[in-house]
Amino acid sequence: MSTIDYGIDLGTTNSAIAALSGVDTRIVKNNDDQDTTPSAVWVDRRDRVFVGRAARDRAEADPGNTCTEFKLRMGTAGAEKHFAAGGRTMSPEQLSAEVLRSLRADVHQRDGVELDAAVITVPAAFELGACEATRRAAALAGLRTTPLLQEPTAAAYAYGFQSGEDARWLVYDLGGGTFDAAVVQLRDGEFTVLTHRGDPFLGGKLVDWRIVETLLVPAVAAEFGLDDLSRGNPRWTAVLSRLKLAAEAAKIRLSRAPSVDVLLELDLGEPGRHEFEFEVHRADVERLTEPYLIRSVNLCRQALADSRLAPDDLARVLLVGGPTLSPYLREWLADADHGLGVRLDHSQDPITAVARGAAIFAGTQRRPGPAPVPDVPGARLRMAVEYAPIGPDTEPLIAGRLLPAGEDRTPDLVGHRVELISDDPGAVWRSGQYPVGPDGFFAVPAWAERGRRNTYRITVTDPAGTPIDVPHDPITYTVGIVETSPLLTNSIGVGLEGNTRQWLVRRGTPLPAYGRVTLRTAVDVGRGGHGGVLRIPFLEGEHARADRNRQIGRLEVVAAQVSRDLPEGSEVQVRLEIDASRLITARAYVPILDEEFEHVVRLGTETAPAHAVLSAELEVERRRLAAVRQRQRDVASPVAEIDLFRIDDERIEPEVAALVDAARADPDAASAAGRRLLDLRAAVDAVEDALEWPELVSGVEQAIEEVRRLVATDGDAGDRRRLDELSATARRAVDDRDPRLLRVQFSELAEVAVTILDRSGRLDVMVFEDLARRRGELLDRAQGDALLERGRQAVAGGDHATLRNLNVRLRGLLPVPPPPPDPFSTVRRA
Known part of the structure; x- marks a missing residue:
C-alpha cells in the first residue's frame, strides 16, 4: 500500500474511521459493530482506561471519572482531567490519543492492518494550537504520519469525489461542538475552498445545554425544592450530567415525534428514590435552537460575502454533522428568508461524511519516505x-x-x-x-x-x-476531484505595544505559506540567564485590536540561549512557516548576534480563564453594551442598529452570562465563555465604530483641510508630501470603512500640525494661552502671576525661547499636568 488510504474524523461527540477501496469508501466498524465511537474516556478504580460506548455509559453514574467533549479544549494549557478513582491525570491530547488508539485497534481487528498513518480531520475554525495538539495526540497513539485535513474539505471530497459538476457549493458542517461554513468551487475536476467562516464553540451540545438549563433544571428544582441546582454548582455535577445525556437523547428522538418523555431516577444525595418525569415538546426545542441557527446562517452569509457571492450563486448546500438530521434545521436552511434558500444535499450520511472524505484524501497522500525500488537478485x-x-x-x-x-x-x-x-x-x-x-x-x-x-x-x-x-509495485490511478490548494482560514500575526498587531500571513493565503516581520526587543536580554526574555504573543483572528484576537502561543528567546548581551531595541527577524496541515514552524534571526533560533513558538500556552476573571470581564462588556444602546437611542445610526440587532438575535450576551455562570464548575464552559466574550467585545466594538464613524470621517476631513492651511502658510515641501500621503491613506480607510486606520491618520495629521506649529513658534503661544486660562489652578498664585506677566511680554516681543521656558515653569505650578493642547484649535482661530 503506497498511499495512506485511511481517514479519521476525530469528533467532539463521536469519532469514526474510514478506508478507501477503489472509488468507494468503507466505514471500519468498531467492536460494538457501530460506525462511530463515542469520544469518551472512563478510568476505573483499577486505573484501567475504557474508550467509547463503555465510557459514555458511565458518564451518568460516574461523571468524576469520565471525560467527554475534550476536543473543545485541545491546545489549551492547564485543561487536564483528573480521574480520582485511578489517580490519573490526562490532558486533552492524551484523551484524544486514547480515542485514536481505539480506532487503530478496530482497523487491526477488521482489516488486519497495523495502522501507522492516517489523515485526521480538524474543524476549519480550529486555532493553530489545537491543530498542533491534534498532531501530538496522533503521535501518542502510535500514528507516525498524520496529514491534517479541514472538515469542510473532507466533506467536499465525500460529496464530490466522482462528480463531474462545475459549480459552487456551500458546506454546512454543524457537529457536536464546532461549526464550519465553507464556499467550495468545482471546475474541471478540481475544487478550491474559496472562503471559510466558523465557530469552534458552536455545535449541537449548545442545544443540549439549553434544554437542560431552560426546561429540565427549572422542572427538577421546582419538583424537589432545589434552589441551588445549576450548571455552575459543583455539588450537582452528576445530576447535570444525567440531565444533559437525557436532553441529547430527547433532542434526537424529537426529529421523528412532536414530543417525548424524559424519565430519570436522580441521585439527590438523600435516601429514597427520586423519579423525575418531564415531557419535552419539539416546539420548545426548536425555539431554543433558533439563536444558534441564526448564528450559523450569519456565518454562512459572511463566507459568501467574503467571496462576493450571494446564495443564488450556489448550486447546493452540503449538510454535514449529526445535528443536520433535524427536520427543523433543514426547513430553516431551505427557507429564503430565515436561511439560504438553496437546495440542500444530504445524499451522504452526514455523520460519517467527514471520515469518508478523509479516506478519499488519504488516497492522494503517499506514505512517508521514497517509493520502494525493489532490487531483485539477478535482475539487471x-x-x-x-x-x-x-x-x-x-x-x-x-x-x-x-x-x-x-x-x-x-x-x-x-x-x-x-x-x-x-x-x-x-x-x-x-x-x-x-x-x-x-x-x-x-x-x-x-x-x-x-x-x-x-x-x-x-x-x-x-x-x-x-x-x-x-519488478515494480502495481500502479493504481483513480479519476476523481482533488483540491487545488488549501487556504489559511484565519490571519496569523504578532501582538505589539499599544494593543496593535502586525499580520504575518493573512487569511485566504494558499498553503503552504510563510511570513516575515522585523521586531525590536523591548528589554535588555542578558547572556547566561540574567536580564529579560524576548516574548511576543502570536495572534489568530481578524480584529484590528490585538486583544480581540485569540492568543494561540508566544515566541520566546530566553536569556540562556543568547551568546552575549542583547540590548533593548535590538532587531529580531521572525519568519513563520505554515504547512498544508496548518502546522507552524518559526525561526527568529538576531542580526546583532548573527544567530538563528528555531522552534521558538510555543503553541497552546493560553489557559482557560478563571470564573472571577470571566465575571469581571462580562460586567465590563455589559456596561459598554448599555452605553452604546443609549448612544444609539440618541444618534439612531442605521448601521449600529443592524449590529445591535445581531447581538440580540444571536443572544450573545445571555449566552455569555450562562457560560460564565457554568464556568464555576465546568472547564468546557470556561473555554467557551472566553471565546464568546471575545465575540461580544468585537460585536460591541462594531457598534461603537458605527456610532463614531460619521463623526470620525468628518473630523479627519476637517483635520486635512486645517493641516492644508497650515502647510500653505508655514509648511515646506516635506510637509506637503506627508499631507498627500496621509490624505490618500485616509481616503482608502474611508473606502474600506476601517475606523482603526482612520484614527491612526487623524493622530498622524495632528503630529504634522504640531510639528509645523512648533517650527513656527505658534505652538508655544498656544500652550501659554491654555496655561493662562488655568490661572485659578496654580498652586503659587503670586509666582504664577509674575510668570504670566513675563509670558505676555515674551508673546508680544516674539521671544519664543523665553516663552517655552516660562511654559515649563507654569506647568510645574499645576497640581495635575494639563493634557496636550488641540493642535487644530490654533488653526481654526488663525
Missing part, C-alpha cells in the same frame, strides 16, 4: 515510478526511471522501450511502446476510466525487442 534493472494516485485527468502521465541493479551500475539504456498495460477485466488497454532516455527517464500517458480504480503494469524491452523482467 530496477524501476522507480512517480505519479499522482488520484486526479481529474482521464489521461494521466505516468513517469519513472530505470535504474541499475546488482553489479551493473552503468547500464546502456539506449534503444530500451517501455509500455503501460492494463489487464483489468473489461478494460484491457495498452499504451504502445515509448522510448527510454539515456538517463533512464520515461513518461507514458495512460488511459483511465471513471468510476473505478485503474491498475497498470509496465513492461520493458531492450533494443532487440526482448522483454526484460523489471
